[in-house]
Amino acid sequence: MPVRTAPAPAPLAAPAPYADLAALRRQDPEIAEVILGEAARQSDSLQLIAAENFTSPAVLAALGSPLANKYAEGYPGARHHGGCELVDTAERIAVERATALFGAAHANVQPHSGSAAVLAVYAALLRPGDTVLAMGLPYGGHLTHGSPSNFSGRWFDFVGYGTDPETGLIDYEQVRALARRHRPRAIVCGSISYPRHPDYALFREIADDVGAYLIVDAAHPMGLIAGGAAPSPVPYADVVCATTHKVLRGPRGGLILCGAGLAERIDRAVFPFTQGGAQMHTVAAKAVAFGEAATPAFTAYAHRVVANARVLAAGLAAEGFEVLTGGTDTHLINADPTPLGLDGRTARGRLAAAGLVLDTCALPDGAGRGIRLGTAAVTTQGMGEVEMARIAALFTLAIRAAGEPARRVRTEVHDLAGRFPPYQG
Structure with missing residues (x-):
């Protein structure tokens, strides 16, 4: 089936869902005022939070579409509910666009968030008590990279690597030494605040040296990767998990990419192990964003x-x-x-x-x-x-x-x- 791509987006116009606010103000003025107030706040200040962006009106239109009404547990062609023919098409389009955009063999577009994507990847590859090597929280590791308040820190034995005190760059010799000492089941490459490109090839080499899976959490750079402004981890990682917002400029949600050999394990870890029904309006909005990112x-x-x-x-x-x-x-x-x-x-x-x-x-x-x-x-x-x-x-x-x-x-x-x-x- 040919990959479907969207045309280059025009300059952002007023988001389509805002057209319904007059009716919302009549029915529920309290919530309408919250939405209008947030729109005003976003327009009246500068949004410099690294994890935020403005979606296109097309993405917002998909999010506010009748697809929000559809229950669709399972995957295209194998749903647990009837009437899924059209949402099956939407999910297939999202998967086709994601795999083409990132050059991956398989994509799962159902995770509700970046954290949900990471949870599913851990569920597919690890067992409780396994050792995992990831960037330490004081150096920019995410909550899902071993925080004691998060499922990751409670279920797995995380070892943290850090950065060179002089340069602030990842200390790869420390990563290698820790990997050899602790023999982790998986190594996680990714951060919420590391402003440089990781050396994915070197992470792959270290993972192979100790027989570990390499998981790349590319939540922040994924949009740059899509646009060719950052190197891709896909050729090096066993699994790549990411968000679809941030620089990618799609809806808030998660994404998992992997090779064909892990596809079934990843899909089963998303559904039925960690999630129920997919949010089909969000899946469709992801498809729109992937199409826009291919331009x-x-x-x-x-x-x-x-x-x-x-x-x-x-x-x-x-x-x-x-x-x-x-x-x-x-x-x-x-x-x-x-x-x-x-x-x-x-x-x-x-x-x-x-x-x-x-x-x-x-x-x-x-x-x-x-x-x-x-x-x-x-x-x-x-x-x-x-x-x-x-x-x-x-x-x-x-x-x-x-x-x-x-x-x-x-x-x-x-x-x-x-x-x-x-x-x-």
Whole structure:
């Protein structure tokens, strides 16, 4: 069956579901006001959270479609409910587009989230009590990489690797030494705040050396991979799990890629082991996003995301922030505001008050918290390197300003956001 791709998306217009808000305001004004308020918040401030983006109106239309009504436990052609002929087609399209986009033999598009995708991969490959080697939480490991408050830390024996204290880069010799010492069942490559490209070939070599599965958690770089702006882990990993939002600009959800040899195990781990019915409106929205990501327009977008991040990182360094790893290869930037006289949480609060919305992140070696930001959403809005340089300057002004100067910073952020609305109209 030929792969179906979507045409290049036009400039973002008002999302189709917003057209129904007049009726919603009549029936449920409280929720309508929440939605309108959130739309206003997103349009009136700069969304610099690295895990967020603006979906296209087509993605939003699929999310708000009648597919939300359909129960579809199982897989295309083998559902536990009747009336699934059309949603089967939607899922097949999503799978075809995902495998073509990422060059994978098999894709499972049903996971409800990135964490659900990781859970299913662990369920397919591991047993409770198995040893797993992953990036330590203080260095940017995700909750599903061994947090004691998460299923991963409770069910498996995680060993954490870290980064070089001088460069901030992954210490591959430490990874190799830990792998040989602990003989893990699996090695996880992935992070929520590592701004450089991992060496997937070296991770594969280390995994083979100890007979471990290599699981790549590519939640953050997956959109860059789709657009050719980051190297692909697919040729090296046994399994790749990811999210479909973030830079990929699709709906909030998960994705798993693997070779044909693990396809049945992965599918059974998603359904029926960890999930019930697929969210077919979300699956269809994923298909839309995969189609959009296969276009030249998205390729150009992904490269602009990285170019913007590099300019913003350099600007923050010039303003006095300590930029971890000396810069970025991706959409991610980690920075320590300590040289400006405050910690990450305080900085986040002052920046939020100015309309600059971002996260904090752990600093290596337990050195407190820094700030984590990304350029995916502002690039979707059409901002470029000139705007990135100005945003870097606004960071310092927002942190240092008080009273009337702080209000002037907020006004400038408001004006900048107004020049680049996330949706036209």
